[in-house]
Amino acid sequence: MTNEALQNLITNWMPDLEFTEEASQFLNVTVSPENLHQLMTELKNNNETKFDYLFCLSGVDWNPELGVVYHLESTIHRHTIVVKVKIADRENPTLDTVCDIWRTAEFHEREVFDFFGIKFNNHPNLKRLFLTDEWEGFPLRKDYEDAINMVIK
16 A cells, blocks of 8 residues: 555544655654554554554654654555654653553553653553663653763763
8 A cells, every 4th residue: 555545544534643744665644642542453453554563662752742653564565654642741741552452562662661751551561671660760851860870962
């Protein structure tokens, strides 16, 4: 399926999405946090898309927003999409988990929680993955300050 056909199909499900042209061969779409789980469920389960493989889930600090970027592939239809979600609330950033859709998201979401502080609602085991429980703050945020291990940006 071409990116244009994929965009038209997805727009029929959810007309309020933002599609962006980027220097990428993949279709890029931005979804609101409230609609993330619904879109991801449809992308995986719809027979025309069948995005059965979550191959990357990354946290991002776009300052002032935090965000998560999902890279999905259909091993059946051989197409790829990039789904982005932005979170305006830096004090209590939350999203719905996609662990129930793609099991591999469990560790990806724990990593994002660990380094960016984004909480995933209904995650089965949301706890630190790399850092100790005593660690304060989220070291991959642009506003992170570490007085002990001085990092100069």
